Amino acid sequence: MTVDVRAPELPRVQGPLRPARLRPRDVVKVGSVGLRTRPLRAFLSALGIAIGIAAMVAVVGISASSQAGLDRTLAALGTNLLTASPGSTMTGGQAQLPDTAEQMAARIGPVTSVSALGKVPDAKVYRTAKIPQAETGGLSAYAARTGLRATTGATLASGTWLNEATGRYPATVLGATAAERLGIGRAGADTQVLIGGRLFTVVGILAPAPLAPELDTAALVGWPVAQEELGFDGHPTTLYVRAEDADVEDVQAVLGSTANPEAPNEVEVSRPSDALAAKKAAGEAFTGLLLGLGAVALLVGGVGVANTMVISALERRAEIGLRRSLGATRGQIRTQFLAESLLLSALGGVGGAVLGIAVTAGYALYQDWPVTVPPWAAAGGVGATLVIGAVAGLYPAVRASRLSPTEALAA
Structure with a gap:
């Protein structure tokens, strides 16, 4: 009996070996x-x-x-606020808005509200009479209309705003920065500051006003008391005008000539929201x-x-x-x-x-x-x-x- 001991035949490979693919x-x-x-x-x-x-x-x-x-x-404060302030005269001097500018601006059709601010140049603001006169702290006194806060969108941090009654008496509302520099944290009947050599009771403190930053360093008093006690001449230094959103550009174009018809080129009109932009x-x-x-x-x-x-x-x-x-x-x-x-x-x-x-x-x-x-x-x-x-x-x-x-x- 013959036994076949030959090795089994290996399968033939067709072509070269291919490397495994990487998944x-x-x-x-x-x-x-x-x-x-x-x-x-x-x-x-x-x-x-x-x-x-x-x-x-x-x-x-x-x-x-x-x-x-x-x-x-801007959505909260609105972008329809315009300001008008005196510029320069033809001779280079400081111009002045007429005392009727506020009433004239209110006649513009799309205008919804108008208010004014008047700087009292000779009234310095101090915490007490013991503060040296040279250390003013960069603060200024302003006469303010009662509708100023609503027109500018300013809010109160403490106390109350000026009204028809307090506007005739020595009462003041401080801006946020002014209150901080004077070291006053809250308004109250026992809190007083010196404005133009006279004591004024702090009835309110404003929060920072983004659209009216000049209010932050201001001591605001009523228009009548500013004229009677501080020698204010009654001429506004800034008009604040709110207009219908769709007509802001048109109101901006005519505000200068309306506020000061005799010298419209001496009025500077701006849009505070543009400054923020x-x-x-x-x-x-x-x-x-x-x-x-x-x-x-x-x-x-x-x-x-x-x-x-x-x-x-x-x-x-x-x-x-x-x-x-x-x-x-x-x-x-x-x-x-x-x-x-x-x-x-x-x-x-x-x-x-x-x-x-x-x-x-x-x-x-x-x-x-x-x-x-x-x-x-x-x-x-x-x-x-x-x-x-x-x-x-x-x-x-x-x-x-x-x-x-x-x-x-x-x-």
């Missing part, structure tokens, strides 16, 4: 090897990216929150500068990622040679290092976006602004980090893929 899950797994084995280095590199992204997101977020706060303020525009220029600094920080972070990846490729030559010997292609090596660079940048980008949002929220709440972070800022920041990660990891990935298995293993 997305495998790409993430091999790409995170360097991050897991060198966590401190990965953290420091991601931190550089995070600082740049946090700076950019925070700058955009704080600017947007500031704008939202300004919009909320101009202040915001100046802030946006500063925001652009901060964004530039954030971009520089982001670039520095990208250089840090590139440096990390180059060092990683040099330190892992043996690993690269072993993988190549086991059949990994150059493309798979490139994919591994690019994935590691992208993961490193993504960690920094997401962390920086979260940090930037947290900084924005904290500062906005501190300033009593609505917290507003445009979605494009966070998404754009993370997207920018991915682009930087791809660019930073491209050279190290290509360099690693070009190592031959024998050269890498011999290193």
Whole structure:
């Protein structure tokens, strides 16, 4: 009996062997090897990216929150307030509004309310008579109409506003800054200040007035008592005019000639809300500068990622040679290092976006602004980090893929 001891015939392979394909899950797994084995280095590199992204997101977020706060303020106070004040005469002197300017401005059809403020030039404001006369604290005395607070949108922080009765007696309402400089926290019958050498009882204290900042440093007294006791001449120095929203521009065009028909060119008409908008525009220029600094920080972070990846490729030559010997292609090596660079940048980008949002929220709440972070800022920041990660990891990935298995293993 004959036994066949020949080895079984192996199946024939059709064509060259193909390397195994890396699935997305495998790409993430091999790409995170360097991050897991060198966590401190990965953290420091991601931190550089995070600082740049946090700076950019925070700058955009704080600017947007500031704008939202300004919009909320204007919505509450209104943008239909106009002011008219005396300008300069043809000879360069100080012009003067006529004492009928208030009544004349009220005749304009779309005007809903008019009030006036008159500066009392020779009446200084002091806490007591013991204060040196030179130390005025930058405070001024003004005669105020009873409708001034309603027209300007000013609010009371303490006490009451002037009325027809208190306007004839030595009573005053202090602006927010004036009360602070005089050391007065609350209004009361036993609280008095010296105005023009006469004692006035503080019946009220105003909150800060965004649309009429001149009120903040003012001691306001009634129109009649200012004329009788302080030598006020009765000429207003500022008219405050509220108009229908749709007709503000038309009222602004005729307010000067209506308030002072004899010399309309000597009247300066302004819109306080425009001043707030101009202040915001100046802030946006500063925001652009901060964004530039954030971009520089982001670039520095990208250089840090590139440096990390180059060092990683040099330190892992043996690993690269072993993988190549086991059949990994150059493309798979490139994919591994690019994935590691992208993961490193993504960690920094997401962390920086979260940090930037947290900084924005904290500062906005501190300033009593609505917290507003445009979605494009966070998404754009993370997207920018991915682009930087791809660019930073491209050279190290290509360099690693070009190592031959024998050269890498011999290193």
